[in-house]
Amino acid sequence: MSPNEKVRFSPDSKSNFFPTLKKNVDAYFKEQQISRHGDWRMVLKTVAFTAGYIVPFIILLTFQPSFLLSLPLWLTMGLAFSGIGMNIMHDANHGAYSNNPSVNRWMGYTLYLAGVGVQNWKFQHNVLHHTYTNITGLDEDIRDRGVVKLSPHLEVSTPHRFQWIYAFFFYSILTLYWVLLKDFFQYNGFIKSGVNRQSKAENQKMLAGLILIKVCYCAVLFVLPTLVFGIPFLEILVGFLLMHLTAGLILTTVFQLAHSVEGTAYPLPDGTGKLRNDWAIHQLETTVNFSAGNKLLTWYLGGLNYQIEHHLFPKICHVHYPAIAGIVRQTAEQFGLRYMENRTLGVALRSHIRSLRQLGLPSLDEAIG
Numbered sequence: 001m002s003p004n005e006k007v008r009f010s011p012d013s014k015s016n017f018f019p020t021l022k023k024n025v026d027a028y029f030k031e032q033q034i035s036r037h038g039d040w041r042m043v044l045k046t047v048a049f050t051a052g053y054i055v056p057f058i059i060l061l062t063f064q065p066s067f068l069l070s071l072p073l074w075l076t077m078g079l080a081f082s083g084i085g086m087n088i089m090h091d092a093n094h095g096a097y098s099n100n101p102s103v104n105r106w107m108g109y110t111l112y113l114a115g116v117g118v119q120n121w122k123f124q125h126n127v128l129h130h131t132y133t134n135i136t137g138l139d140e141d142i143r144d145r146g147v148v149k150l151s152p153h154l155e156v157s158t159p160h161r162f163q164w165i166y167a168f169f170f171y172s173i174l175t176l177y178w179v180l181l182k183d184f185f186q187y188n189g190f191i192k193s194g195v196n197r198q199s200k201a202e203n204q205k206m207l208a209g210l211i212l213i214k215v216c217y218c219a220v221l222f223v224l225p226t227l228v229f230g231i232p233f234l235e236i237l238v239g240f241l242l243m244h245l246t247a248g249l250i251l252t253t254v255f256q257l258a259h260s261v262e263g264t265a266y267p268l269p270d271g272t273g274k275l276r277n278d279w280a281i282h283q284l285e286t287t288v289n290f291s292a293g294n295k296l297l298t299w300y301l302g303g304l305n306y307q308i309e310h311h312l313f314p315k316i317c318h319v320h321y322p323a324i325a326g327i328v329r330q331t332a333e334q335f336g337l338r339y340m341e342n343r344t345l346g347v348a349l350r351s352h353i354r355s356l357r358q359l360g361l362p363s364l365d366e367a368i369g
Contacts, residue, residue, distance in 0.1 A: 007138065007269050009279045018280035018312070021331040025313065025324050037099045038091065038317040045087050045299075046107070052080030053113060060239075063227060067235050074239035078246030081175075084110050085251055087302035087318070093122055096317045114247070115179040115217030117210045120186045123195050130314060134259055134266050136277075141255065142266075149359050150260050153268060160360035164353050169254035176244040179217065183210050219365050226266040253349075258307035261351040262358075263340050283311040283331060289341040290348035292325060297345060308339065 019124035029036055056073035059065070065073070089099040092107035111118050124140040132138035134151070142150040148167045149160045159166075187207060190196035196203065219242055225231040265285040269275050275282060291297050291305045296304055303318025309325055310318065332339040 006273045007132065007135070007275065008273055009275050009277065009282060011278045012367075015278050015281075016330050017331065017335045017337060018278065020335070021280070021312065021328060024327050025316075028327060029320075030224070034320075035099060036096070036313075036316045036320065038097050038319060041319045042087075042097060044092070045083075045302075049080050049087060050110070052337055053077050053084060058079075060228050060231070063230065064231060067238075069234065070239055071242060074242045075246055077241040079121065081114060081243060081247040082250040083302070084113060085247070085298060086300075086304055087252065090302055090304075091317055092125065093118065094314045096315050112217075114175060114212050115214055115221075116175070117187075117206070117213060119196075119206055120183050120190065120210075123190045124186065126314075127195060129280075130311065133266060133311065134285060135368035136266060136304045141259065148356070150256075151266050153266060154358060155202065156360065161362075163360045164356035167356055168249060168253070169257070172245040174252045175248040176241070179214065179244075183214075194328060206293055253352075254304050256352055257290055257345075257348040258304065260288055261342065261348060261355050263351075264288060280312060281337060284308065284337055284339065287311050287340070288348070289325070289339075291339040291343070291345045292322070292341060294345070296323060305345075308341075 027226040031218075056164045060070055060073050078179070086099070088107055092110070095101070095104050097104050097107045108118055111121060123131045127345060128140045130279040134142060136142060136151040142154075144151075145155045146157075147159075147170055149156060149165050176281045187196075187210065192204060198206065222233070222236060225236045226233045236250065264287070267275055267277070267282065267285070277285065287307045289306055289308050294305070298321075303310065303321040306321035306325055309328055311314070313324070316324070329339045342351055
């Protein structure tokens with residue numbers, strides 16, 4: 001299935017849900033006389049996470065601590081790397097960081113700090129994932145990669161029986177894979193599928209940019225420390241891997257806890273390409289919040305534990321999600337719709353593991369048994 005095949009959402013008797021919800025949320029911002037975009041909190045986050053990524057690297061180069069003492073610095077970089085992705089880059093590339101498009105564009109470029117291209121991320125996340133959430137064959141986040149099965153509509157193989165054990169290893173190498181290979185696979189794949197509709201000249205420029213980003217990234221992370229500062233290559237390599245394994249595990253797991261848990265739907269279009277619900281109700285059926293009352297976790301995750309609010313209002317900055325969550329829940333209940341939430345991070349994680357285990361079983365009968 002490709003986006004070129006006409007997939008349509010179908011309004012039903014509850015199709016007034018989103019217009020009503022939008023009206024209620026609009027009223028909140030008007031009453032509070034605040035912007036939907038970021039405020040001073042986003043500025044502080046930007047400084048904190050960017051410093052958390054860059055300063056440890058400067059310390060590594062300047063003071064050259066022993067190998068063991070360098071590992072906490074690389075770990076800090078991985079944690080900050082995740083924070084940049086979930087807070088700054090994510091909001092900016094949705095147009096939610098600021099009401100100024102130029103600010104959003106430059107803040108979105110923070111993805112380059114991870115050696116990853118922005119445009120491919122937008123194709124995968126903004127276009128495919130947000131439009132076709134949990135629709136097999138369209139949502140890149142649950143695409144069949146032959147290793148981890150994240151949809152009941154994909155073919156099961158023997159190794160999938162154990163995916164609930166080994167999946168987290170593959171989650172941890174995702175950002176490393178993205179830096180080395182994924183950007184180029186997606187570059188070709190999105191052009192062939194029609195997701196990337198840029199001109200040939202634009203794509204040539206995009207490819208050149210991808211190569212330049214990765215060359216510069218590797219030069220800064222490897223060439224500079226080893227050839228200029230004389231730090232042993234093996235020490236840099238181990239630290240680099242620790243950073244990426246940390247960031248990959250956090251980023252991938254957090255996104256999985258919103259869509260690949262018990263209770264989420266994996267709807268398929270009928271023979272005419274028609275889905276059973278409208279877009280907003282589809283988002284409610286395929287998305288689950290978690291740890292809504294945990295302020296520290298909400299701060300670090302960039303509000304990605306409020307994925308229902310994010311999917312319904314991706315252009316609203318995440319600092320406002322806790323405030324509008326009650327409005328979303330109340331409006332959903334008003335229309336008889338289910339608002340799904342796992343109470344804590346631990347509950348959500350266990351639900352994801354159980355989901356992985358069930359999806360990895362060869363038949364529904366065995367899964368139930």
